Amino acid sequence: MAKHMLQSAGKLLCKAARAGAGFGAVVVVSTLYTHAAIAADKPTVAYIAPAIDYPYWQWVAYGVKQRAAELGMNYVELSSDNSPAKQMDNIHTALTRGATAIVMGPVSSSSTPPVLRLLKSKSIPVAFTGIGPQTGETDYTSAVTANNYDTGKLEASYVCKLAKDRGGNKVAMLSLPQDRENAQKYLKGANEAFKKDGCDLVQILEAHDLSVNEAVTEANDILTANPDVKAIYAMFDNAGIGAAKALQTRGLVGKVGVVAADGSPSTIKLVRDGVIQGVFVQGAMGQGIDATTQVFNALNHKPTTQVLSFTEVLVTGDTVDRPDVQAAVKRVYPPSVGKY
Known part of the structure; x- marks a missing residue:
């Protein structure tokens, strides 16, 4: 976009000069040309979300945009609508709009190979957030994610403890789509922990649209x-909110434990209110900041750093106000979104 501005301003400047425009007009056009030239020299980061209507990806976007401004980068935002x-x-659109770097949450890990081939051919650095590329892919700058395997184990151990505290060992799971490498790692860690801790995972239901309504059902x-x-x-996060709503309707709050992952003002409030027992928070906004730093570097x-993975922090009613928590x-999310 900046290049088009530069070309247009240059044409206007030449036209003004040929037409014998007054000094004032030439100054205005010249100023436009100067500003366009400055914009053209700035690197541009394009943030591509799998679906920008989901709050998590909005908070990643906030982090990317904030860090881009700090680093003097232009910012472009696109949503893939889970397609x-x-x-x-969107990759082609971003390149047309002058993107010199990409930060993205992919629609799925399996969708990343053609993206990586194209960006490699253009020498465009790319950093993933939240969801990493397909296993075996190496042609990317960075993947900034949770340590999903370790977090999967920790969450499962806590879920198992909650079940046993309630007199049983039967547990169930509301899962992310399993075509995502983060979901696969969560599940692998969870299965290992359930087996070790003596809990029986009796049912797994996989999300499709990741909505609260779907999770309630x-x-x-x-x-x-x-x-x-x-x-x-x-x-x-929405799985935790949906499970909480189902328990509230059935009068089972406290009788069935719930632990969520990712974090939001809604799940933090549910923890504070004792409706769910914990949430393992994933720094969505922080991932956007870190990924933008990586492509800028x-x-x-x-x-x-090609792999930046962080173990998610457990937030409970007893720990929510601790400074480290x-x-x-x-x-996770900007202060404008809600309370911490």
Whole structure:
């Protein structure tokens, strides 16, 4: 876009000079040309979300945009609407709009190979957030994610403890789509922990649209089919909110434990109110900041780190106000979104 501005301003300047325009007009056009030239010299980071209507990806966007401004980068934002085809179109659109670096949450890990091939051919650095590339892919600058395997184990152990505290060992899971490498790692860690800790994972339901309504339906299905379930492992934020709503409707708050992941003002409030027992927070906003730093470093031939993974911090009613826990929560979403 800046290049087009530069070309247009240059044409106007030449036209003004040929037409014998007055000094004032030439100064105005010349100023436009100067501003366009400055913009053209600035690197541009394009943030491509799998679906920008989901709050998590909005908070990543906030982090990318904030860090881009600090680093003197232009910012472009695009949403793939959970479509691999649109994701690829967005890559082409970003390049057309002058993107010199990409930060993206992919629609799925399996959708990343053609993206990486194209960006490699253009020498464009790319950093992933939240969801990493397909296993075996190496042609990327950085993947800034949670340590999903370790977090999966920790969350499962806590879920198992909640179940046993409630007199049973039957647990269930509301899962992210399993075509995402983060979901696969969560599940791998969870299965290992459930086996080690002596809990029986009786049902897994996989999300499709990741909505609260979908999670309410799936949680109700689980509770109807498995009345002896004593705790629910919610792999993402809306799953935790949906499970909480189902328990509230059934009068089962406290009788069935719930642990969520990712974090939001809604789940933090549910923890404070005792409706759910914990949430493992993932720094969405912080991932946007870190990923933008990585691609900026790549553009400037500075060191980069290809794998940046962080173990999610457990927030409970007893720990939510601890300074270290508050610091973790404040990397999740901006203060304008809600209380911590």
